[in-house]
Amino acid sequence: MLLNIGDKKTKFLLSLAKTPLLFYPHYKYHLPLPTVLMVENTNHCNAECVMCPRDTLSRKRGFMDFGLFEKIMREVSSLRRKPVTHLHGFGEPLLDKLLAERVQHAKTCGITHTYIVTNASLLFPETSRKVIGAGLDKMKISFYGTDEESYNTTMKGLNFKVTFQNITEFLRIRKDMKRGNPRLILQYIPNETNHAKTEEFKALWSALIDTKVGDCLNVSSLHNYGGGRPYNHLGKKIVSVCYFPWTTMSVLWDGRVVTCCMDSNGVQVVGDLNSQSIQEVWNGAVLSRVRDNFRKLDYRDYPVCLSCDWVRRR
Numbered sequence: 001m002l003l004n005i006g007d008k009k010t011k012f013l014l015s016l017a018k019t020p021l022l023f024y025p026h027y028k029y030h031l032p033l034p035t036v037l038m039v040e041n042t043n044h045c046n047a048e049c050v051m052c053p054r055d056t057l058s059r060k061r062g063f064m065d066f067g068l069f070e071k072i073m074r075e076v077s078s079l080r081r082k083p084v085t086h087l088h089g090f091g092e093p094l095l096d097k098l099l100a101e102r103v104q105h106a107k108t109c110g111i112t113h114t115y116i117v118t119n120a121s122l123l124f125p126e127t128s129r130k131v132i133g134a135g136l137d138k139m140k141i142s143f144y145g146t147d148e149e150s151y152n153t154t155m156k157g158l159n160f161k162v163t164f165q166n167i168t169e170f171l172r173i174r175k176d177m178k179r180g181n182p183r184l185i186l187q188y189i190p191n192e193t194n195h196a197k198t199e200e201f202k203a204l205w206s207a208l209i210d211t212k213v214g215d216c217l218n219v220s221s222l223h224n225y226g227g228g229r230p231y232n233h234l235g236k237k238i239v240s241v242c243y244f245p246w247t248t249m250s251v252l253w254d255g256r257v258v259t260c261c262m263d264s265n266g267v268q269v270v271g272d273l274n275s276q277s278i279q280e281v282w283n284g285a286v287l288s289r290v291r292d293n294f295r296k297l298d299y300r301d302y303p304v305c306l307s308c309d310w311v312r313r314r
């Protein structure tokens, strides 16, 4: 069964898995390797979206060295079960001139599911052809407006007309190339600056995407980005076990591994793939301690988690 974070059944199963009383005894076990590997190709970005806490980014900006990327992929290629691999992080992945090469390399290493999240402002026809040709499997596009005013105000620094044109061209090019991938998820987050026009968003894109190849629309909601934004009230009590250390490995562009992608400043480091292997980090003492603390709902040593709204709700 393929779990889809958007559907009700998956949400229900995850809410059960996050409930300590029910699952506490099982938290001492973990899979031998992550099922999702998030590899940040860059933390540079060309936008200043109002909801994104980029203004709090103090970490050095850069692009992942291709040699380090190859080392990570080499390790993945030797695994029997390859993780779903995200090739983006706290930045805009299309700023990376080597993105298509990275996708292609990941595919030659046997990764069956590659994925990026982009704002598509740089998804010009040549880039579209490159990422389609490289074999990218899925691409989520953040598109947080329904017209020039709402889009340009919310996704500051970007231009509604340019991005809209890029996406429609991408859909045409993919069809001309007779490819079904990358499948698109077009995402909207209703908020104050875009006037929460969810129905208009759906009307804008429904006729353009190709649901037969698996394109879809997604309406998401605001969260606190690990304390970077105060959208949701933090209840007094932490009630949920965060399952990231049991499922996902997040690698920053410089090779350091952090507890999750919310840790945009690299505060909760659990390893370094420059000097360690994926297995060493995943099964090492630091991450074991994190799991042990998380399962007891003890987040005292994790400042990003203490500001995270995900563990304050079921």
Ligand code: SF4
Pocket (backbone or CB within 6 Å): 226, 242, 243, 244, 259, 260, 261, 262, 263, 302, 304, 305, 306, 308, 309, 310, 311
């Ligand atoms: S900040 Fe901590 S609690 Fe929140 S998602 Fe990340 S690891 Fe989990």
